[in-house]
Structure formats: C-alpha cells, structure tokens
Amino acid sequence: MLGLNQDFPLLLSSVLEHGALNYGAVAVVSHGHDEAVRSSYAEVAARARRLGSALAATGLGPDGFVGSLAWNTHRHLELFYGVTGIGAVLHTANPRLPPAQIAYTINFTGYRTLFIDLDTLALAESLLPSLETVEQFVIMAPRALMPATALPGVLCYEDLIDAGDPGFAWPVVDERAAALLCFTSGTTGVPKGALYSHRGTVLSALSTGGGNGWGLSADDAILAVPGFFHCNGWAIPFFGPMYGAKLVLPGRRADTEWLHALIVTEGVTAGPGVPTIWLGVLEHCRQTGQRLGRLNRLYSGGTAPPIAMMEAYLRDYGVRTIHGWGMTETTSGSTMSFAPSCLGDDEAIAAMRTQGKPLFGNEIRIVDERGAPVPRDGKTPGLLQVRGAWVSGGYFRRPDVAFQTADGWMETGDIAAIDPDNTLHLLDRAKDMVKSGGEWISSQALEEAALRHPGVMEAAVVAIPHPKWQERPFLVVVAQAGVVLTVEEMRLHLAGLVPKWWLPDAIAFVEELPHGPTGKLAKNVLRDWVKEGRVGV
Numbered sequence: 001m002l003g004l005n006q007d008f009p010l011l012l013s014s015v016l017e018h019g020a021l022n023y024g025a026v027a028v029v030s031h032g033h034d035e036a037v038r039s040s041y042a043e044v045a046a047r048a049r050r051l052g053s054a055l056a057a058t059g060l061g062p063d064g065f066v067g068s069l070a071w072n073t074h075r076h077l078e079l080f081y082g083v084t085g086i087g088a089v090l091h092t093a094n095p096r097l098p099p100a101q102i103a104y105t106i107n108f109t110g111y112r113t114l115f116i117d118l119d120t121l122a123l124a125e126s127l128l129p130s131l132e133t134v135e136q137f138v139i140m141a142p143r144a145l146m147p148a149t150a151l152p153g154v155l156c157y158e159d160l161i162d163a164g165d166p167g168f169a170w171p172v173v174d175e176r177a178a179a180l181l182c183f184t185s186g187t188t189g190v191p192k193g194a195l196y197s198h199r200g201t202v203l204s205a206l207s208t209g210g211g212n213g214w215g216l217s218a219d220d221a222i223l224a225v226p227g228f229f230h231c232n233g234w235a236i237p238f239f240g241p242m243y244g245a246k247l248v249l250p251g252r253r254a255d256t257e258w259l260h261a262l263i264v265t266e267g268v269t270a271g272p273g274v275p276t277i278w279l280g281v282l283e284h285c286r287q288t289g290q291r292l293g294r295l296n297r298l299y300s301g302g303t304a305p306p307i308a309m310m311e312a313y314l315r316d317y318g319v320r321t322i323h324g325w326g327m328t329e330t331t332s333g334s335t336m337s338f339a340p341s342c343l344g345d346d347e348a349i350a351a352m353r354t355q356g357k358p359l360f361g362n363e364i365r366i367v368d369e370r371g372a373p374v375p376r377d378g379k380t381p382g383l384l385q386v387r388g389a390w391v392s393g394g395y396f397r398r399p400d401v402a403f404q405t406a407d408g409w410m411e412t413g414d415i416a417a418i419d420p421d422n423t424l425h426l427l428d429r430a431k432d433m434v435k436s437g438g439e440w441i442s443s444q445a446l447e448e449a450a451l452r453h454p455g456v457m458e459a460a461v462v463a464i465p466h467p468k469w470q471e472r473p474f475l476v477v478v479a480q481a482g483v484v485l486t487v488e489e490m491r492l493h494l495a496g497l498v499p500k501w502w503l504p505d506a507i508a509f510v511e512e513l514p515h516g517p518t519g520k521l522a523k524n525v526l527r528d529w530v531k532e533g534r535v536g537v
Helices: 012-022 041-057 074-084 099-109 118-130 157-163 198-208 236-243 256-265 275-288 307-317 345-352 443-451 487-495 523-532
Strands: 027-032 035-040 065-069 089-092 113-116 136-139 154-156 178-183 193-197 221-223 246-249 270-273 297-300 320-326 333-336 362-367 382-388 410-418 424-429 434-436 439-441 456-466 470-479 506-509
Touching: 012 041, 012 074, 012 198, 012 236, 027 041, 027 074, 035 041, 041 074, 041 157, 041 236, 065 074, 065 099, 065 118, 074 089, 074 178, 074 246, 089 099, 099 118, 099 193, 113 118, 118 136, 136 157, 154 157, 178 198, 193 198, 198 236, 198 333, 221 236, 221 256, 236 246, 256 275, 270 275, 275 297, 275 307, 275 456, 307 320, 307 345, 307 443, 320 345, 333 362, 362 410, 424 443, 434 456, 439 443, 443 456, 443 470, 443 487, 456 523, 487 506
Parallel strands: 027 246, 065 089, 065 113, 089 178, 113 136, 136 154, 221 246, 221 270, 270 297, 297 320, 434 470, 470 506
Antiparallel strands: 027 035, 178 193, 320 333, 362 382, 382 410, 410 424, 434 439, 456 470
16 A cells, blocks of 8 residues: 655655755845856746746757866756756866866767856867867857857856746656766766766755754755765755855865955855865964854865864864765765764764765675675774765766666775774775785875875875785875974884884875865875875885
8 A cells, every 4th residue: 555645756856946946035136257146946947947937948858968168156056956957967077187088078978069158268278179079069158258269169157047937837757867977086987977967966965954864954054165066065056055055166266365354254164075174174264363254164075184283173163074975976975973062072074984874865884805795893994885865876878887786786896894883984996905014004094194294285005015014105295384204203203093003114204195076086096196206105
C-alpha cells in the first residue's frame, strides 16, 4: 500500500521559487568586472525565468547541454536556474584548470553554446582554436560593457533576458534528470565528470545546509568564495534561496583585503573556503588590528585546516570552524565536524579537528584491501567508502572507469579511521601515505604537526625513495612572512608531536607551494619538483 502524500518533485527551479516567494527582498550582492550589482531573490528568479524561456525558444531542453566559463556573479547564479529549470544540463567549466583540460571537458561534453564573462573573455579567445563544437558565445555583461572580440556567434546575455517571457512557467521534469555537470580537477589523468541530478542536488543542499552542517537560516549572509564550477560552489547557489540567506558574490577577486572588506561591510556570517584563504584573512586581521564583523563560522574544505588557525579564530575572534569531508563525486559535503555551542573552547577545537559525522542521506564505512569491514575503534585505518542520495554511481560517459563496489559503495581513495560514534578521522589520500618499513605514515598528520609551529604558513609532505625503508617522508615548508626557520628548529618542534620514526629524513624551505585549481595542495606537482631537483632533498 502506498502512502497518500502528494508527489512533489525535488527540482532546482522549486528552490529558487521558494526563495523568491518567501525571501524575495533578501539581497544578492554581486561584484563582477567593473560592475557591482545589488539584486534580490525576487529579481534573480524573474530574470532566470526569462532566461529559461529564451533558451527554450532556441530549442534547448531536456538532455541538452550548455556550458559556462565564469566566476561567481549574479548572472552565473541566474544561469544555474535558467538552464536546469527547463530540463537542460549546465556544465560549469573550471577556468582554473590548465587550458588543455578546460578544452577537453568542453569537447568531451560537446555543446554549441558557451556562456562567459568579461574576466574569462581572454581565456575563451585563447581556447577557441581548440574547441570542437562551440559555435556561440554568450557574454555575461551589460550592453555598455560588451567588448570587441573575434569570438564567433557572440550574444549579449542581457539580450536573452529581454527576449524572454516574463510569464514563463517552469516545466515539471523528472527529479532524477541530470541538471549539472562538474569535472574533477584532473590531478591524475584526464578530468572525469560527475553528473548531478535535481533530486541529489536538492537533497545534498537540504542536508548539508541544515543544523548539523552549515546551520543556515535567514539570519545569515554567505560569502561565496568557492567557485561555482567547483562542486556547484559547495551548494551556495542553492543555500541562499533555500534558507533565505543573503548571498555575497565576489566575482573573480579573492585577495585578502578585498574579502575582509566584504565580510565586514556586507555583514557576512558564514565563510566557506580552503584554508589558504582563511589563513590570509587571519594574518590580515593580526597585522591591521581589524575585527571580522558578524562573521561567526568558517567552513573549511579541500584540505585539513591547521589547528593553530582554528584555535586563533575561536579564541581571538569567536569564530568557529566547521571542517568537513567531501569530493566532486559526493556533490559537496558528506561529513561535517559540527561542534555544539555548549562545548568549551578546548572541546570545540577537538571536535573541529575531525572530519565529523555523516550528514543524513549518506553513510560511510572503512574496509581493508580485501573489502572486509574494519573495526570502528578510532585507531584502525581502512579504505574509506561512501554511499548516499547524492553520491555518484559512475562518471559521465566513462563506463570504463569503475569506482563502485558490488554492494553499492563508492571507493574514495582515502585512508581513514572511524570512531565508535561514527566520527570520521581522515588520515590521508591513499596515494599520499608514506609506506616506511611496511608501516604507514600519514602525510596529513605530519603536515598538521608542522603547522602547529607559529612560524609555519604552509607545509606539505611527500614520500621519497629509501634503499632500506622503501619510502621516507620529505617535509617542505613555507615560513610566515619575515620568519627564518631552520631544519634543526623544525626537527625539535616535530619531535614532541609525532613518533620518532615519523620524523622526516629531509626538510626543505620554499617561498610557495604548488596549488591545484581548487586551492588544494598539488602534491603531484610537488613530487615532480622533487624529481626535477627544484626542491632539494
């Protein structure tokens, strides 16, 4: 016997319409190329409907694809809904990828229309000879700023808006239909696509934005630092209208002084981003003596935030860090380290150091190399697997790449331990663990220990060959500005924090470490540096 609930599909168009109806006057603040726009959810929804109707008039519809190569602006936000609302799929190409990889993702998907903004115009022009299917470029800019360009089939975004039907009604599509396509960063092989459905995306945003996740409400203002091309901008395009939170879209800019000014002047309460961003803001506040306005929580992803950073934000500024784990293949967050407000500072920091517990809608487990379950005792490491309502079951048009087990769990490539209460402790990427004398050394734990030195800005550990022990750890350090560190000082510091046999065989100091297109440490590049002798062992 079936229940008698109404069949109300989980569609992205319903998220925006919810925001427009219930939080229509809430601000969406957008900064683009020579342009600052203040709009609202009511305006975003109206323009997205007009955009959707104009696109539908061109023949775009279910199973059709268009692409974007753009930064976080109000027009890109409208595009998320205008395309998906008519049942088509938006591929958010990542402008931070190497040009050859950007072209690969566009050609692999194979659409004819690419939306760009003024800050990606030069990139699009350089890519043109490599693009095999794109025939039309829509420039997301006002008419007054439309540039001269040799790109073919150029349209002004605002012309599409004007041509659209203001009375357009969103069609009802299958909630399991594809909506958005994001590619991995391609650090190992070519990028691979995660094709997200309406249902999975909505459920992910509902659970991730809820009480034990981001804890969002209409009292919040979110600074959209993560690019919309990276895991759907960590679901921020959906969080805003879903929870009635103000959105602050910084465009391409991510310099520290600019972000700090937005945090204070726009009353930002929630700050997502990779640790590098928040380390910079912290140092800016220390140097200038400025505060952080209404900011009360950070969301750190991509890599583990330094303990010293979390401690400083909490003790000096009253800002808590919510540390989570997720992948492109899990849409966005899978686990979150929520620390209840009743906890004291020390207990809260201890909770923040973990990757937290799974959000409702997905599950985690660890297994050994044979696939047998590993005890959840907080000590025994295993291969991390995940399954859930918004977890990928395969890659877009890549049936040759399998990462799902026979019983329906996705293999993540991470090494982890899980506490009896299901708290996740991510130990390392399997490829980043250092195997020394048959025993594993966590590069992530060793990096965390190095980062507890007040003079260390950033640290990375990679394995180097050893004739006896197979592999040994090599530590590469970026010092804080004006600080001079020595190998002996770092060894002494680490000796009190890690087992003796974990101590690096070599330590080097560099001015900067390589980072990938999402801001994470690019250890594959660092390994190449070591092999090429650019970093001395």
